[in-house]
Amino acid sequence: MSAAPDYDWLYARTRAGRERGPQGARRLLDRLGSPDARFACIRVVGTNGKGSTCAMLEAGLLAAGVRTGRFTSPHLQRYEERIRVNGQDLSPERTAAFIGWAQEHAPDVAFFDLTLALACQVFAEDGVDIAVMEAGVGGLSDATQALRKVAAVALTNVALDHVATLGPTLGDIARDKAGAARPGVPLLTTAAGEALEVVRAVAAEVGALLYTPQTHPALFALPHPPRLAGAHQQMNGALAAATLRTLGYPDSVEAALRATHPARLERFEIGGKTVLLDGAHNPHATRALAASVPHADVLLFGNLARKDTAATLAPLLAVAPVRVFTAPGDLATSPADLAVQYGGHSVLSPADALAQALALTPPGGTLLVAGSLYLAGTVRHQLASS
Structure with missing residues (x-):
């Protein structure tokens, strides 16, 4: 019988006192043989709606027959909810094996970086084609900035949150989240107002391909509201639909809109x-x-x-x-x-x-x-x- 994962050790690896930013995650991924180079990913960033958007993207990709990974946080009931392959949660046995490795080889690495590395290792080993990767806090300063094969960035919205980490103003927060943009890579967003102006500026600086409901209304159009309840889910659904269409999966929008996600109304x-x-x-x-x-x-x-x-x-x-x-x-x-x-x-x-x-x-x-x-x-x- 396999030993249970040492979750207490893992949860104690908080960010407090540890390095912020993607550098630590990149070093850990390199130590593991750069598993993130073996699959494409969609980075999902923003203040709210990331989890719902990830759920819809996962459902759409699965309907298209894509071998799909999903990395989200936090979990609701089980740690393994954070890492999924083809709609199935990670097994505790694989968590236990990775924790055992980390205790010996990466004892000072932060919890989120460890979990991200485990996800990338699992996705590479399991032959994932596209992984939906939810950022933790921010964009440019987030550990997911270390990921190499970014096919698209989906930015949900920007509001005042995590001000101690990202900056005191909406503009500061928007600039950090928009920093997830990559040259020549689609950056899709349903952000509005001042935040959208900052996103536009960052996209221009970086050379990202910016898509918004204003510039590409047909791309973000929905045939009907998502199954997830609440008017705010229409924006998340529009972002997921636009991302799927941009990546060449227009027929998967219906499946995306049927997605469910726990603890969202x-x-x-x-x-x-x-x-x-x-x-x-x-x-x-x-x-x-x-x-x-x-x-x-x-x-x-x-x-x-x-x-x-x-x-x-x-x-x-x-x-x-x-x-x-x-x-x-x-x-x-x-x-x-x-x-x-x-x-x-x-x-x-x-x-x-x-x-x-x-x-x-x-x-x-x-x-x-x-x-x-x-x-x-x-x-x-x-x-x-x-």
């Missing part, structure tokens, strides 16, 4: 009550969520303290009159402080908070869960087990 029916589960964790995302769900009976909210809690919560306060606050991890904003400031119940344990939120939801009513993908993963596990 995912609906559960529990005891005659509706639970809407969403991973919205920054102000841009919660504004889109509030527009899609203008009313719920109860809000279950928890987020990480490093986020802008007040701005993230603000759009949701008008959605639900009853609120339950919880802590999705050790680094969470204090639920007791939130309850005092905004009115509501404080329940430290997410499992207990879910039970109380459901009890407060009237028969036939709706509970909205948001604030953190970590909270979404915990609640999703509870809902699936109930």
Whole structure:
């Protein structure tokens, strides 16, 4: 029987105190024999919507018969969700083998760089043709900037998030994300306003081929909305469709629009009550969520303290009159402080908070869960087990 992966060791390889940027990832990939040179990739960057866009791109490529890899983060319930080949999650045995190698040969490398390297190794070994690669934070400064065979860059949108890492202004953040552009490589984006102006400038500087809904409306046109709920998913669907068409897979748009992705306005029916589960964790995302769900009976909210809690919560306060606050991890904003400031119940344990939120939801009513993908993963596990 194979040993279980040493996840604790892997999760302890946080970025704190370690080198930022793609250099460390590049050195690790070179040490592994440059597996990223053996497959093409689509880099997906942006503030929000990356996971949904990746899911739609994966579905479209699979429908076209392309051997497809997918690298996303974070995971909801299992680490192996981050790395998929042809729609199947990585096996824990391969994770364990790689961790064993890394403990001996790369003990000081950051978690994200290690996970990216594992994904590239798996994709190369499994004969992947195209991999859909989600950036972690930013574009130019992200580890995925190390990838060599980039066929297209899909930039979803730009909003204020990760300001400590990417810069204090929207322009700074847009410039970093747009830095994923490559000379002669399609750069497709549904960004707008000031961010789009910055993207245009960076594309011109780099020599990337820029495609937007304004310059190529037919490329971004959708025959109907995506299966994923919420008006904001139409932009993600348009970006995925444009990317598939640009790469020569126009017949795969229908399959892309049928894609599903967990914790993106995912609906559960529990005891005659509706639970809407969403991973919205920054102000841009919660504004889109509030527009899609203008009313719920109860809000279950928890987020990480490093986020802008007040701005993230603000759009949701008008959605639900009853609120339950919880802590999705050790680094969470204090639920007791939130309850005092905004009115509501404080329940430290997410499992207990879910039970109380459901009890407060009237028969036939709706509970909205948001604030953190970590909270979404915990609640999703509870809902699936109930």
